[in-house]
Amino acid sequence: MMKEIYITDYNCVTPLGFDVESNWNALLEGKSGVALHKIIDNHEDFYVSKIDSKKLEIEFKRFFDFAQNDNFTRLEKMFLLSLKPLVERHPISDETAFILSTTKGNISLLKNQTILPEGVFLSRLAQKIADFFGFKTKPIVVSNACVSGVMAIAVAKNMIQAGKYKDAFVVAGDEISEFVISGFNSFQAIGTEICKPYDKNRDGINIGEASAAVYITSKPNQNEKFRFKILGDSAINDANHISGPSRTGDGLFASIKNAMTEAQVSAEQIDFISAHGTATIYNDEMEAIAFNRMELQHVPLNSLKAYYGHCLGASGLLESIISMESSLKNTLIPSKNFKETGTSQPLNIIKENQPAEIKYILKTASGFGGCNAAIVLEKC
Structure with missing residues (x-):
């Protein structure tokens, strides 16, 4: 019989809030994080869902009070904020996996650069986050377009079932960038208003940004507030x-x-x-x-x-x-x-x-x- 694998904890950082509770309350009220933003210079505004950078900095400095704050990119700060509460609640061992899901990672580092920055490599991004929290195993990167977040859950499940790890932290994130917006715009896939999934009058996508994290284990303890198999x-x-x-x-x-x-x-x-x-x-x-x-x-x-x-x-x-x-x-x-x-x-x-x-x-x-x-x- 295969091991039973559970999600027992999670967190998220989005334009609607910096924890799950604030996000849930915003959703109940029907609030949308999508609004018009200037993403590309000398170009029309786009409907996107973007985290307020000032709020992100305030929240980051509240949780991470040290002099090296500026050593992290905006996306890395999103990752750290979403992971921190989970790492505080669940111990990291020699058999704990760290899985990072992203499509573009630190793509914004490429802007106006003639030499490829180290931080743009997804493996370096994952290692930087893993090192900060003290993960002992080599990070795993899942980057398969827009299915990456779902696949990361599956990778954690299957690796724990195979006996490679006892538990796993999965973090996923992407940020709004000129690169991504330009790409979708070239397909003429971006909507002219807040999007309308499945509706007769839908006309395209809104790009968004967020980070999210889950804790996955085969041995949940008795103090878990919930379990999803x-x-x-x-x-x-x-x-x-x-x-x-x-x-x-x-x-x-x-x-x-x-x-x-x-x-x-x-x-x-x-x-x-x-x-x-x-x-x-x-x-x-x-x-x-x-x-x-x-x-x-x-x-x-x-x-x-x-x-x-x-x-x-x-x-x-x-x-x-x-x-x-x-x-x-x-x-x-x-x-x-x-x-x-x-x-x-x-x-x-x-x-x-x-x-x-x-x-x-x-x-x-x-x-x-x-x-x-x-x-x-x-x-x-």
Whole structure:
């Protein structure tokens, strides 16, 4: 029998707050972190979800009172803030894994540089964070486009089950950068307003930034406030296109099917789907097809992108955390800005805050390069 693996602690740093409680309260009130910001000089403003830099500095100096504050980039400070409470509550041993999820890391360091800075390498970024907290094992980097956050949970689960580690800290993060905004803008994929996942009038994505962290273990202690068992996981590449999703949803369908098979959970048992929902025409359509192929069209579903924007490597982990908080609070959060179905296949989009018993959660993600991932969580 395989070891049972649990998520027993988490934290996040986002434009809506610097801990889970403040984020949850903001979501209950329907607040969005998405607003117009100047990202590229001599260019129109973009709707993005951006952490206030002054607040970030104040919070960082409050928790990290030492002279070397300026030795960390803005993204690194986000990582440190999200991880600190978890590290304080759970001891690090010689058998503790440290896993960092990101798509672009310190990409902003490249601006106006002629020589490649050391900090731009993801391995160096991960080692710097690991060294700060005193991790004894070599850091693991998960960087697979926008499924990175979900895959990082799966990597931790599988490595602990294989006996490589006893427990793991997973941290995920990305920041708003001119590089990323320019890239998505070149695809004409950025929305002209706060995004509308699955809605008939959706017109594109909002980019966001955040960091999030979870603690994963096979041996939860009796003092844990909660436990979520990671029942199943899968990641499948549909090999369809460098940036376009499969029109038939093959990769996402296979990922969900594999994860649910491992979890031994049927479509009727899934209580809630935390979907990717980028509000681009093709992504939302692909997801609707995949969910219907799995006979999950009846399951309450939301996307958090209109609250947080698309936080790239952080999105899957952040949205998993909010899903678990929904389960603990027995409350479904609406998919903000959804009014009229804009997909060819039906979905049960959540339209308002509503009470619900949530035991089994399906979390999905999809990204550039044809990558797709899914995990199934169970509240214990």
